[in-house]
Amino acid sequence: MGSEGRDAQGVVWRWDLDKTYLRTDFGSVGGLLRAAVEAARAKKTIPGARALLAALSEGKDDRVVVVSGSPAVMRRRLERTLALHGVRFDKLVLKDVWGPMRRGRLRTMKQQVPYKMRAHLETRLKLHAERRAGREICFGDDAEFDALIYCLYTDVCARRVSAERLASILERSGAYPDEVDRALATLSVLPIEDPVERIFIHLEEGTPPSHFSAYCGRVWPTFNGLQIACSLFDTAEASAETVRRVADELVSVHRFSATALAGTCEDAARRGLLSAERAAFIVRELLPSTRASLVGFMPAFGAEVARRLERSRLPRPIARPVARPLPYERLLADERGFGKARKLAREAVADLPSLSQFLEAEED
Amino acid sequence: MLRSTRQGPAPSVVVDAYGGERMPLAAVRAAARISRETDVTAILVGDARELQELVVRQSYDPARLRMVHAPGQLRHGEDVGSTEAAASSLGVALDLLRTGEAQALVTTAPGEWVARLAEEALPLLPGVREAALCAVYPTLPRASGRDPFALILDVGAHHVATAQALVTWARLGAAYARVVSGVAEPSVALLSTGSDAADGPTAVVEAHERLARDPTIAFAGNLLGVEIPRGEADVVVTDGFTGHTVARLFDGLTQITVEAARHAWQARLSWRMGLRLLSRGVGLLRRASEFAEYGGAPLLGVRGVVLVASPESRSRAVENAVRLAAKCVRRDLVGELGRAVGGRDGI
Numbered sequence: 001m002g003s004e005g006r007d008a009q010g011v012v013w014r015w016d017l018d019k020t021y022l023r024t025d026f027g028s029v030g031g032l033l034r035a036a037v038e039a040a041r042a043k044k045t046i047p048g049a050r051a052l053l054a055a056l057s058e059g060k061d062d063r064v065v066v067v068s069g070s071p072a073v074m075r076r077r078l079e080r081t082l083a084l085h086g087v088r089f090d091k092l093v094l095k096d097v098w099g100p101m102r103r104g105r106l107r108t109m110k111q112q113v114p115y116k117m118r119a120h121l122e123t124r125l126k127l128h129a130e131r132r133a134g135r136e137i138c139f140g141d142d143a144e145f146d147a148l149i150y151c152l153y154t155d156v157c158a159r160r161v162s163a164e165r166l167a168s169i170l171e172r173s174g175a176y177p178d179e180v181d182r183a184l185a186t187l188s189v190l191p192i193e194d195p196v197e198r199i200f201i202h203l204e205e206g207t208p209p210s211h212f213s214a215y216c217g218r219v220w221p222t223f224n225g226l227q228i229a230c231s232l233f234d235t236a237e238a239s240a241e242t243v244r245r246v247a248d249e250l251v252s253v254h255r256f257s258a259t260a261l262a263g264t265c266e267d268a269a270r271r272g273l274l275s276a277e278r279a280a281f282i283v284r285e286l287l288p289s290t291r292a293s294l295v296g297f298m299p300a301f302g303a304e305v306a307r308r309l310e311r312s313r314l315p316r317p318i319a320r321p322v323a324r325p326l327p328y329e330r331l332l333a334d335e336r337g338f339g340k341a342r343k344l345a346r347e348a349v350a351d352l353p354s355l356s357q358f359l360e361a362e363e364d
Numbered sequence: 365m366l367r368s369t370r371q372g373p374a375p376s377v378v379v380d381a382y383g384g385e386r387m388p389l390a391a392v393r394a395a396a397r398i399s400r401e402t403d404v405t406a407i408l409v410g411d412a413r414e415l416q417e418l419v420v421r422q423s424y425d426p427a428r429l430r431m432v433h434a435p436g437q438l439r440h441g442e443d444v445g446s447t448e449a450a451a452s453s454l455g456v457a458l459d460l461l462r463t464g465e466a467q468a469l470v471t472t473a474p475g476e477w478v479a480r481l482a483e484e485a486l487p488l489l490p491g492v493r494e495a496a497l498c499a500v501y502p503t504l505p506r507a508s509g510r511d512p513f514a515l516i517l518d519v520g521a522h523h524v525a526t527a528q529a530l531v532t533w534a535r536l537g538a539a540y541a542r543v544v545s546g547v548a549e550p551s552v553a554l555l556s557t558g559s560d561a562a563d564g565p566t567a568v569v570e571a572h573e574r575l576a577r578d579p580t581i582a583f584a585g586n587l588l589g590v591e592i593p594r595g596e597a598d599v600v601v602t603d604g605f606t607g608h609t610v611a612r613l614f615d616g617l618t619q620i621t622v623e624a625a626r627h628a629w630q631a632r633l634s635w636r637m638g639l640r641l642l643s644r645g646v647g648l649l650r651r652a653s654e655f656a657e658y659g660g661a662p663l664l665g666v667r668g669v670v671l672v673a674s675p676e677s678r679s680r681a682v683e684n685a686v687r688l689a690a691k692c693v694r695r696d697l698v699g700e701l702g703r704a705v706g707g708r709d710g711i
Binding site (some may be wrong): 264 | 373374400405412416420421422423424426427428429430432433458499658
């Protein structure tokens with residue numbers, strides 16, 4: 001994945017919204033309605049995402065592109081939400097649901113791959129037109145096909161995946177013929193490049209991190225904004241101040257304790273999101289000077305966590321993956337199967353055993 | 365009506381990831397579920413690389429799942445004072461408890477090993493000379509309330525018990541039943557060979573005399589072995605050798621009962637229909653199988669919450685042990701135990 005022109009053009013931060021930035025539940029009718037009528041200030045965010053995106057959007061040369069599956073009728077509300085959060089964005093692409101619905105295209109409601117692929121390619125083209133098409137760092141979640149879409153997007157841009165194969169994948173994903181044509185038309189005028197440097201996938205649905213090993217090291221699963229901030233700090237994409245701001249949010253808004261912050265950093269280091277040395281620096285030098293100190297993350301605590309990080313048998317951070325196309329057809333089938341299995345498992349989960357209830361509760 | 369007992373800061377429970385037959389996978393799965401479903405922080409102790417390979421295959425929340433590396437595992441016959449014992453997963457876990465980084469410990473290592481190492485690593489409560497290992501067992505409904513399980517101690521920490529030890533354990537067991545089972549006045553009995561005060565070995569006779577005069581204990585006298593499952597006492601006190609034998613007998617009977625029910629269910633349709641008709645009786649069998657998943661029983665007398673789960677524990681049992689440990693912390697079990705054995709301020 002390339003990095004040409006990184007300093008001149010800044011970074012394009014490509015974000016999804018639902019379950020990556022906002023805590024929404026589009027899986028149920030109630031959740032959909034709630035998201036539609038909820039006031040901007042009432043919208044809940046993923047822990048750390050608000051401070052992280054606000055900080056990233058402050059980069060003078062950087063661009064923030066948001067491609068979301070939220071219906072276009074929510075545009076004003078979402079714009080207000082982002083403004084309220086101090087997030088500057090350059091492009092906000094939302095899904096046109098009503099147009100296709102009027103034409104009887106019911107698949108449009110559910111399908112994500114064709115819609116997002118097209119949106120990513122079109123926004124990339126616009127960035128080129130504005131001479132702002134820098135290298136990209138992408139953010140998605142585990143609810144849909146974000147990991148697959150971002151990987152496919154960069155392989156398509158680099159032409160590691162041909163137009164014919166893209167058409168076939170989009171058709172398998174439920175695209176209508178004119179949607180395929182539109183994506184191919186955009187691709188035909190897009191310069192050959194390798195824009196995506198890193199892909200962060202927020203594990204909102206509780207997917208095990210190992211699930212993403214199928215993406216051959218291209219995807220970095222994360223549990224909250226602090227893990228992303230730490231990882232970006234490790235590669236100098238984010239400042240120490242960004243890490244501090246995200247930690248502040250976790251403590252003051254999401255009630256993270258000192259052990260929760262420590263656990264978050266330790267996990268990030270164990271999974272190679274950053275080096276153990278860098279993680280030790282963060283817990284020793286940065287976190288004690290944030291609001292984390294109010295919940296007991298004092299210098300002595302940070303030093304103890306750092307000492308343990310430095311002494312632990314941690315794997316080295318993941319090396320930059322070799323750029324080669326992934327088996328998208330199989331990945332698409334696997335992701336569908338995984339999604340169905342997860343849904344079935346949730347439905348099958350019974351209440352905790354009565355013994356657990358006894359252990360946790362008592363009668364009045 | 366049920367209400368949550370979650371109060372105060374969320375406890376951290378250290379989970380020894382080795383020792384049991386299904387470890388470390390059972391510990392990892394339990395810790396992952398605890399991190400997702402409760403506010404308790406689980407700290408896994410063991411070989412970090414091996415644990416990490418298992419953890420990333422689970423759904424978990426790193427904000428409530430931590431890991432501490434321990435280079436070794438406790439081996440049978442290990443000297444409790446050795447460097448190897450201190451560096452074992454149980455040794456490191458006990459150290460986390462001693463330093464206050466965790467408030468409770470769950471392990472599936474053999475109870476006798478845990479008792480020996482814990483007595484070495486943790487201070488005993490004032491007034492306690494020997495810690496006691498407990499076990500829980502299902503009984504017929506008891507007058508004291510809804511907890512289907514009663515407590516027996518000691519089940520192996522100290523094979524021989526003095527009268528003083530039996531009296532101290534009676535107080536500890538009663539305090540545990542008050543705090544954890546919510547029994548206001550738990551009945552306490554001594555296991556013996558006859559119901560008369562003069563029956564049994566000298567230590568039991570002497571302990572009987574002292575407990576009968578103790579106003580803080582609802583002493584139910586001596587109990588015969590046959591009376592244990594009838595639920596005639598909430599707490600049964602005996603020496604470690606006898607207690608261990610009784611506890612293992614219960615384990616064996618439970619396995620046989622569950623296996624027999626399972627066989628009957630699968631073997632013939634008519635037997636299955638019969639079992640349906642015997643639904644109340646089946647309820648008792650179900651209770652027996654829950655007993656197998658109860659999770660853990662405490663080591664009482666040390667300054668810290670130490671729960672020992674069966675070495676055969678599955679992940680659900682380990683999870684229940686962690687939940688029970690958190691409950692003990694939230695209800696200040698150690699403070700209550702300290703007060704029960706004479707410490708003015710608990711500990």
